[in-house]
Amino acid sequence: MIEQNNDNVLRFMTCGSVDDGKSTLIGRLLFDSKTILTDTLRQIEKTSKKRGMTAIDLSLITDGLQAEREQGITIDVAYRYFTTGTRKYIIADAPGHEQYTRNMVTAASTAQLAIILVDARKGLLTQTRRHSYLSKLVGIKHILVAINKMDLISYDESSYHQICEDYLKFANDIRLASPGVNIEFIPISALNGDMIVDRGNSLKWFKGPTLLEFLENLDTSEDIKESTLRFPVQYVCRPHASDNKELHDFRAFMGRIESGLLKVNDKIKVLPSGHKSKVVEIRVGDELINEAIPEQSVTVSLSDEIDISRGDMLVHENDSINAVKGFSAMVCWLAEVPLSLSRTYLIMHTTRVSKVKITQIHHKVNIQNLEMENAEILKTNDIAQLSFKLAQPLIVDSYDENRSTGSFIIIDESTYHTVGAGMIQTIA
């Protein structure tokens, strides 16, 4: 459990379709946490009336683009914000429609928690399984199954337990249930507001936390393994042109700690060159600090003048990691144009870009039944295991071990569109 007043950020995604009441749930969270202000509410009231509804339709809060309002569906990932005064929440609202698998993967890529909505009347659907599979694929460690529309099944406790049981069985089947993954269940009625922010009066048999209490208390901190330092260099600071003479020889390396700890006096090496040095100073702005933790953007000075540029990675001296020129990865294909095995693509991994060839499509995931099948071609929204051959060496970890150094995007060399998203599995 985190301490009360823990002031940090929780990023979560919501999965489900309009029919599951996803938009209503988000609307309810924002409304009951008093994030929705009068003028927005008035607009929603107007629109609700225009559409002939008697009560305010909270799902309209998440309506974004003109085309979406016209079609009554969500096309693109939208980001919403609310705070409880302690924690700041960022919601990635992903559309639930089948053709938008890529949006779900996009939303999941930055989420720490997935809230999967299940319609209590319908139980587990193909879609529920798909959302769960994608959450697992993208490495989300916390899953909350919110069993919605409890009001429509008279808040029946045994139906709720049956759905929980079904879900756990399925989670075992896809190996979602594992020691590193935390799965929780809450019965809710987004429409009536039961068990979202307030407990309501209809779910007295449920003794667990409300959805907001769950969010407030979710501990997303992970053990920082000091030794797994990954510091990709983003930018090299050389103010030699400055008027300040003291800065003529100043050189520092700017970037963000992706994992591990970086401390003053740490012995480090630069990959791929292998040059060694020692950390002299770590700064955030003007402030000197003794150690930098994951997700912190810092400026680092070293004791030796060695050649370092953008795309290099600092790791601890005794780390055995090496640069590689190939690997296999699970890839979600994002582009309308199918993957071509005869073309060269660009791969963007941490701060490095390399040319890449895809040498083999091993198999593809049938998103309906989650089984693997052979594939010759990869089209938009397909997920498959591919082999890669790189022109430049990259310093990678498997995605399971490290979300930052295990992930990459594929860019079309001629259009520069982002066409694929990959998660590294095994290193060749």
Next chain:
Amino acid sequence: MKKLLTHLDWLESEAIHIMREVAGQCSNPVLLFSGGKDSLCLTRIAEKAFRPGRFPFPLMHIDTGHNYSEVINFRDKKTSELGERLIVASVEESMKKGTVVLKSDDEPRNKYQSITLLEAIEEHGFDCCIGGARRDEEKARAKERIMSFRDEFGQWDPKNQRPELWDLYNAKVHKGENIRAFPISNWTEMDVWQYIERENLELPSIYFAHKRDIVRRNEAIVPVTEVTPVKLGEKIENIMVRFRTVGDITCTAPVESYADDVKKIILETASTTITERGATRLDDQMSDAAMEERKKEGYF
């Protein structure tokens, strides 16, 4: 060991990371700087990202010619304190050239900033503009990428955005195309004020409660100025107001307030019942999709 960054540290770190990605990936970026509160957060982030070096980009203001002098003076003072270069691209210059044509003399010039901006991008060959837009400001912005692609005509195509995964930002463009980078996308109005407080950032005086001549028009408070004169039958009042957003005079309205320092503004922000743009931006109230339309035309 377990440690997490506080929410402000996390937001700051993310913004620094985004700015450094712009510097690392783009060959000729520029930072859009108006002297307003969001762009002042950006310059502080740029200091943290690049000092003791210079910023790897100039600052640029798209000036409609209808700005409060307090803000323009502050803009110039801040730029010289930073020791960075400021480019001013003027909507009035575009009007002289004939590329901006107002429908009437008193038409608000805010939307024409797009034209002047696109002209400046072309003139200087910028491949990326860093802006202080936030996703919580407006519903179209909630769906915009952190690095948002614009075509040769500066247009945003909301249905054809580049997917943005993890924090891998694809800022690659061809000549003539452009990236708009928004480092404080994930900040809310409250985060901005908390950051201003923590970093002790100086702001133009009109953000704080002061006495001003105003008239009440429809539901908005309209300041009485040379470009927004009193209309027949309107009564001038002198009341305490502050600006929540600062932009072109003709489309930015103040709110009634006694909050004369940052602490009081934070308290007020926590208890307000009206959204930032809802209260103060006359240009967003034109239609349900006003912002989306402007963005498609090349607006920030």
